[in-house]
Amino acid sequence: MDEAVTTALDAAFTERSVERLTDVGPSWNGANETVGVVFADGGRAFCKVAIDGDGTRIARELAVLRYVAAERPIAVPEVLAADPDADPPYLVTGPAPGRELLDAWEERECDAEGGPRCEALLRRVGATLATLHAERFETHGEIVGSHDRDGLALERAPWPDVLLKTIERTREIGTSERLGHHYDAVIDCVEANRDRLGDAPAALLHGDVAMPNLFVVGDEPVGDADAGGIAPIDWELAHVGDPARDLVRAEDQLLNGFDTRGPDRYAAALRAGYAERAGGLPAGFAARRPIYEVVRMLGRSGFVDQWTTYVDEPMDALVDRAEAELRARLEAV
Template sequence: MQDNTSHATDPGVVGPRIAERLGSMSGRAYSVADIRVLPAGASRTTYALTITDDESGESTAVIVRAAPAASPGEGGLAAEGQVLRAAFAAGVPVPEVLDLSDTADDPGVLGFPYAVMSFVDGESIPRRILRDEAYAPARAGFARQAGAILARIHAMDSAATGLTAVGDPLEALRTQMTREYDHAPAGLVLAIDWLSRNRPETSGETVVHGDFRLGNLLIQPDGVAAVLDWELAHLGDPIEDLGWLCAKAWRFGVAEPVAGMGSRADLLDGYAEVAGRRPTEATLHWWELYATVKWGLICGKQAARYLDGTERSMELAAIGRRSAEQEFDVLLALGLASPLSVPDPLAEEQDDLTSEDPHLAPTALDLLESVTAYLTDEVATDPGVSGHVRFHTRVANNVLATVRRQLVLGERQAAASRKRLSDIGVSGSAELADALRDGTLSATDPAVQAVVTAEVIDRLTVANPRHLSQPDC
């Protein structure tokens, strides 16, 4: 008799136990054909398991998600499984939950929480989905298909999910990201002010996926195969999901507004075909702007994890500067800015920066450029380097480029900023944002809006000048 209480995570133990469990549920005898551990978060272990029916020889692939460090009932898998089962019943393309053990009185066959789900093949990397020719048919029909899928999500039986409501969306931002909301940069403050003054009528309260975008979808050449990652699901206004999908951050530089693959009209038409009602363009616009503000606050929250010492991650540090992209995007959406082409200062000669007395050559810029060249020419081109290291090499190059641009432009930008902020009676970026928050400065004053726009453009010229030329659609 197997010891179900042992916390054995070895694939050689997990595979046979899951195969025996699935066999007992179906009245069949299964053998393990293959099992491997997939990359996952620190608190979860994911196994890809192939089992074979001993009688028919038919093979079946399944995914086992486990929480080895959690006690039964505390793995978070029961809630996720409940939502997935409700989604499956509603006709949403999701993996089918085949077995689940995450209750206080049931250690299951592994001794710790786990869920077994059907395997769904597909691509989740946005760059491949948006560019590879194999996915051209999927791209052509994506917006309408996404609308239909979201309508099915919003028709789910909310009582069967166990989800709770988030309440007022702007108040949810304040309570979920209090520090970031209370210290949001000026561009986001302008957008929050506009959102508070232009609230649309509610579209009801339904299940909301909460993170419906490329990266959380499995795409096959003919379309969406599965909706993944339901950890942020909640009850709320259904148009939140549509606005999140249309946010510029999830277009990855492609012009089409719906995840870089389609039009808003097709998204709304696909939604209406299933839901029986078509959200208005104005309501979608509000939620799209809301999504951009939310992502800007999330960027700040992620950077805070680095700044607080919670996680010493270069990627988290880098993303703090990305909030300038969201500031510029909300200014575009509000008609306060237009796309503009700004030359990358690193492409220009810096004759005035050749001397840094008392330091001799090479200059600080020269030293940073040498590190960039090493990462680009040696690390990134090394065939033995893993994909993980390649990705972080690109992040490191972006960080170095930001620092180099700030060295080139910092003094000039600081002088210009002091002048324009002084003209409207404030002395710094934080004071500008505070004055907008408390009403000392009017968010609708064209002179104030012009100053905010200039500040954001300067920040983005340092952080990512290419983003300034990307149009809003």
């Protein structure tokens, strides 16, 4: 990994020396490696390399960062250097604006009793997602790059097919095959519900609305979803799809455990922030939500080894619980 990062930084910054690399914490993506960079001149950056040599994820994230910076009132990190075709493919960005949402969350003890300030943070996340989804596309599709600085190049396809591709992408970056048969079960669920998915609206989705990928920008007055904003990072799973899917995923990643749900008031705050900004929840949200909750199981199944570091139970127990949870979600569709 160090060699890959060094190779990328040498190519990107021929006249700028690196003082040291820093750890950025654990990652559940087995195909990438990301490190913090401290330059000799005092500047800081983050370097992501595709250690599997596949530059498509780097190309996607590069295109989306440029697109969002140009087309959306959402703060994103500045692109400092990138080459999806390099060996290894790499992307270097400046630090994200603001402070980590996780820090603000823990400071307010939101995992315990919480309160209005915790709900206000979630309303801001919901409002940011609504802002991202505000402009609709003519068609769904996988993002394969950019036409120019302001446009996204799409591999157009019906939404169920795009959703299936994101499932395969989850399989590619997953870190465990212990529950590999879950992918087939989820794919079968999507195929069986093509009619319910086919008329979904098309919007730019972030695709990975997890706590470490969100930064709080600006002041945080209680109850004001419009104050400041949320700056998302890590856009490599972005695609053009159903905004309901992004909202379901956000609730799950931000609030839920392995097979437990967070407080209802927190989920309600997230949805309220979205509805306040968008004028309502995404069309078809209630009807398609059960399907997306089935798809979300792959965030457990494909990474069950990672979950063992957060849930104090043996692997076999988590596997049994995942099997039961998937069955319950499939029955709810």
